[in-house]
Amino acid sequence: MKRSKKVTIGIIIFFIIVATVIGGRTAMGLYFKKKFGNRPPPGIVIEVVSKKNFSQTIESYCTALSSKSKSFKINKSELLEPIKSGLKVKKGEIIAKLTSKNILAPFSGKLGTRGISSTTLGTNSIMLTLDDTGNILCDLQIPEVYAGVLEKGLKVSGRFSAYKEKEYAGVIQSVTSRIDAQTRSILVRAKIKNENNEILPGSLLEIGVNYNSGEALSIPDTSVMLEGNKAYVYKVSKENIANKTEVSIGLRNKGNLQVLSGLDEGDIIVAEGLKKVRPKGKIKPINK
Secondary structure (H helix, E strand, O other): OHHHHHHHHHHHHHHHHHHHHHHHHHHHHHHHHHHHOOOOOOOEEEEEOEEEEEEEEEEEEEEEEEEEEEEEEEEHHHEOOOOOOOOEEOOOOEEEEEOOOEEEOOOOEEEEEEOOOOOOOOOOEEEEEEEEEEEEEEEEEEEHHHOOOOOOOOEEEEEEOOEEEEEEEEEEEEEEEEEEOOOOEEEEEEEEEOOOOOOOOOOEEEEEEEEEEEEEEEEEHHHOEEEOOEEEEEEEOOOOEEEEEEEEEEEEEOOEEEEEEOOOOOOEEEEEOHHHOOOOOEOOEEEO
16 A cells, blocks of 8 residues: 555656646746747848839940050160050150150050061061050940930940959940941940059950930839739838738849839838738838
8 A cells, every 4th residue: 555655646746747847838938929929020121212223224245445546666776765564654755765766655545565576577676555545445236126225425334354343334435327237236336434444455345235214213122022923012101010012113223123103202111031021010120
């Protein structure tokens, strides 16, 4: 009997311990749920809908040309000082001192030299070059389908592989009046600013010609949810309630999307953190 009584007491104590643990865990769970369950999810970035510039772009490539270029044939025996290839000079500066005369820069630019075939000018001759690369010229062959939108003054942007993250601004300088029957294209000349002389003559440039430019409502592409053929954003109320709203989008420009309908200027939307948002749920926003 005594042994049976001890076993019974042991079983009772065991169940009391188990019940205490379960009860404690349940109470703790309810406490944390009550404390944190209704908190808005963190890390949700909001942004005010505003207007930005949008345009359509024609992509093309070209070889960089100096806006001005001049070459001088020089006999090596006449040189009094070595030529400083790569030196930037101003108009009127001495670029070569010779026994018979000095050669002055006819315009500001960058000096260079190039080898000459012995059969052309003789082994004792060198060619001194002066290139004005403050502005780069670029001849583009644009498909004839764009004939109706090409005009002088259109803005262009250029990229050079040596400076991948940099964009060079420019404009269309001229447009030919004829279409090439062989290539079915129009020849366009662009002028691109090269203030730091980073683009070298002969470089391959990636060019974008912008047309149909204008301001429009803009939202970041990270704010849009695509469902089939429809697009949605979360529009945020004054009470920080996220309401799923259908929008119509148009052009894309550097991570931004043009809004055709569904939003007004000044509206607040969720820009980042869409996965943390519940429709008609309250959010804890972070201003971008």
